[in-house]
Amino acid sequence: MLSLSYHQSLSPAVQVRGNHIESSSPFPSTFTRRLNLNYITSSSLSWMLKQHSPPMLPCRASLEVQSTSNRNKDLPVHGVSETVVGVLGGGQLGRMLCQAASQMGIKVIVLDPMENCPASVLAHYHMVGSYDDSAAVEEFAKRCGVLTVEIEHVDAATLEKLEQQGVDCQPKASTIRIIQDKYLQKVHFSRHAIPLPKFMQIDDFESAQRAGDFYGYPLMIKSRRLAYDGRGNAVAKSEEELACAVHALGGYDRGLYVEKWAPFVKELAVIVARGSDNSILCYPVVETIHRENICHVVKAPANVPWKIMKLATDVAYRAVSSLEGAGVFAVELFLTADGQILLNEVAPRPHNSGHHTIESCFTSQFEQHLRAVVGLPLGDPSMKTPAAIMYNILGEDEGEPGFLRTHQLIGRALGIPGATVHWYDKPEMRKQRKMGHITIVGSSMGILESQLKSMLREDIMDDQPAVTPRVGIIMGSDSDLPVMKDAAKILKEFDVPAEVRIVSAHRTPEMMFSYALSARERGIQIIIAGAGGAAHLPGMVAALTPIPVIGVPVRASVLDGLDSLLSIVQMPRGVPVATVAINNATNAGLLAVRMLGVGDADLQAKMVQYQEDRRDEVLVKGEKLQRGGWEDYLNA
């Protein structure tokens, strides 16, 4: 059949080229493109090897055009989806969209002016052209089943025109138009009662002065359009600095507005996904740490009270609900000292604050965006690892010295368990340019932070232990150690890293406080506390931490330890202590292993084995007793 096709119609070649310029159906042209490409890729080589003759190319294509176009009209979908996703922009976001798409076998095509843009090598095809050149965008639109963006600075008018022609744009052109003008964006969200910093437009020095008088200084001045990574922002610390700040932004004609200074304590972000059925799902709230206005580190989940998480998620949800179209949206937020959440801005696309989702969530923001725009059900946005931290690899110096330092950083990252290195393969390095990113996932933020430190060489060389302890064993006095050592022994037997400390509730109350309050952040997941007599340590520690506390009553000189048992176990409602038998630190260690086993199949398997071994020991004794009789057994 194939070999036959070689002999058919040598002529339609040009005709085909012609066709898929005019073509209105999105499919034939794209498929032709792919096939031409595919054929050229392989053929030019197979030609070198097998001396084929090049002229065969186009007729192959023409043949496929028919078959594929038919297929799409009449036949069921093969695989996940056959909708070709057209992405305006081919930067790292487009590249990571292509990576997610290739897993599902979804075809992504990109429009980007740079021939060697990051997405180029992975895209089903890359059309070289500008995403704000309407001719290019219209031409591009013919080749895809749905049109989406990885950057909001595209020609919104063209998108609106295309929508009128029936092109499926996700998110909608209206959304792009609102978001790409930061002032319109603010107006839109304030109309929808989304909390945000006060703002007003300025057209001249007088209006700027007035704004300064209203909002006070420092005053944030922003340009309405083409602003990203802090470009387009300027701060005036006083009225004197107004003119200079405005000048730095290119003058009033550029289109400027001012924002009341938002004295935030943390910057938060929420990735929100909207399905084609308008269902909305929110990713966990993350903390974003910027340096020179560029995203530097992202911590997921954010270490903020649950109330704040709920509030941030609610604001993000409402903000996205007010916009039209499917896809993922990134909502950047300010958390103020008085616990308010203010909206900073929204991006109608995957976002740097969501890169961690590739490794840490059940559905990455990139797969989610594809699911949304092609009309598949949304995936689960929740985290599959307790914590994740993302570090942006930003361009250091220009050229080779910068590459060298970056390569050394990557070398250290590759040695860190749970770290994944993403490299965008950009041809040149420029200062502050996003060259790649590193995501570390693990069992607690405390552990990840120390790993990040050592990756960045910020820690005083090797002052922290090689392995972060997962269990903290504490006791009121060294006289408890002969009992408490059994917990340490068990944890060692199960290869669970633990630390052993003396922390007295009555003699070193401050130390007890700081230990209990810092334990979780240091990566401690469970605390085993032993105490005798009026045993207050376990209960006090349990009151100061959200992690499980296991209490070991240690037998004191009097009352056989019943006093310790009752003072540990009889805790008031609200503050539980997992109490074990008097002096039975072995069971405390085993209980800690069972708790960790809930999320660690490996440990749970070890526990099953431990239980079988204990059973076998008893069976052996039983057999010995049966064989030898009770006298021998006792005399032995």
Next chain:
Amino acid sequence: MLSLSYHQSLSPAVQVRGNHIESSSPFPSTFTRRLNLNYITSSSLSWMLKQHSPPMLPCRASLEVQSTSNRNKDLPVHGVSETVVGVLGGGQLGRMLCQAASQMGIKVIVLDPMENCPASVLAHYHMVGSYDDSAAVEEFAKRCGVLTVEIEHVDAATLEKLEQQGVDCQPKASTIRIIQDKYLQKVHFSRHAIPLPKFMQIDDFESAQRAGDFYGYPLMIKSRRLAYDGRGNAVAKSEEELACAVHALGGYDRGLYVEKWAPFVKELAVIVARGSDNSILCYPVVETIHRENICHVVKAPANVPWKIMKLATDVAYRAVSSLEGAGVFAVELFLTADGQILLNEVAPRPHNSGHHTIESCFTSQFEQHLRAVVGLPLGDPSMKTPAAIMYNILGEDEGEPGFLRTHQLIGRALGIPGATVHWYDKPEMRKQRKMGHITIVGSSMGILESQLKSMLREDIMDDQPAVTPRVGIIMGSDSDLPVMKDAAKILKEFDVPAEVRIVSAHRTPEMMFSYALSARERGIQIIIAGAGGAAHLPGMVAALTPIPVIGVPVRASVLDGLDSLLSIVQMPRGVPVATVAINNATNAGLLAVRMLGVGDADLQAKMVQYQEDRRDEVLVKGEKLQRGGWEDYLNA
């Protein structure tokens, strides 16, 4: 600079083509290829849009050849690695290698005879040719920095020759030679004292008969070469069936051997990674379930005792240690009824039994293979989710009806939380052909198995609860319910799904046994057991399961519940029960939430909030007392 290049040297075009056929350095040619390709992709379009004239193509390439080749000689590595990885074979394994490589910005090129092989669209370039055609392989080798395989049925002699010429092959040609001949493989491993089923070569009916006499029937007959997915295996149930089985395999001349029938209870597999520094890391042991000799389902980790895991890992480790070269290896094993581990066979490459690692492990088998062959440190092979299950999407009927049924399966998979769909984008469907796979990850195998069932529509419609309970609340009698309900209330408050059951140790011992033994497999992660008087339930249940058991002493008519407390907390060494205060089921619920919070940052944040709210309540009361005085407070 670029625009300049357009005007330079139109002539070298052909010369360049010539060059990178002759070229010995791996880099120039590949880079040229990429650039040619890239340029053709974009240019043919930009030409249509902007009326460029095609002749410019090659000189661009020639320009880049120089720059890139220089770069590789003199300058530091940009990004992760600039070693171009050449892969013999471009099937789904090659495709997934390309996906892992694109994340790290590593360039992968593939040699495969199929123009539209799964890896073709993702490979840096795809050379169309056969991986057992030595001319093609030698030509291909010139274009890569390291040569590896995704299939072992390649021309080993050529690899040996290339190694002598200094080409870096990982794993080594010697390994490929041993493994591609199953008989040689068996001889090799038996020489290295790896346990495996007895085997012997057969060249004629007499030797086959002799084998039958030695090993008995059923007898497994295998062809030495080109065997995979069960092809090349035949079973003779009796001497009468020998001839027919041998005939089915193509006769004695094909090269046959027999294996003693291995009566296994489970098939296990271990992915083992070997770094270029010879460091070796093993992935968790998985269970593989085959259907018609093709991998059907993989469960990670395997549900076998720890001893078996250690034994399987040890055998796999020793098997791989006996082979040469870097990369990942898949070791397929039999577990026999008497707890023996026998080696079945080894694959010198990523493997179907390791697909789950993409979503479930810190480093996927594909990233690991790339790290190994390009000489980077190995990544962490351990699991980041407690459990994973992989289901192969195999071709159903030929053609469209098959595609339709597959598409319906995928539709159901997309609705399952934690499920990821991989589609290999193969042009045609054939029965039993691997078209893609689905991986589901989650908190326990029990949950995943019920999700798989509902995906495959094997469950009697909706007979199981929508959400699998994570906590089981059990009590000795309904008279305990007024106390135990408080645990259920707390779990409801924290959105933790729980089930409530009456299970008496003394009145329904069998039910207690079956409940305790099945809890973990059903997805129960923690058990809260309440009992009064001689309270044996918590301790007995703890003795029958490896998951944490929380005991609630319920106050009986006499002794104020001290009897219950002591009979629950005073457990012997080896069997811990996390005991809370008498009648304090609230604390039991909170303790369960703290335990689950160890692996669930979301729950932990909620717990922090809960503690703050309780504190605020007390502060309010304190303020009220201070304001109104103690009399008003008491009278109120």
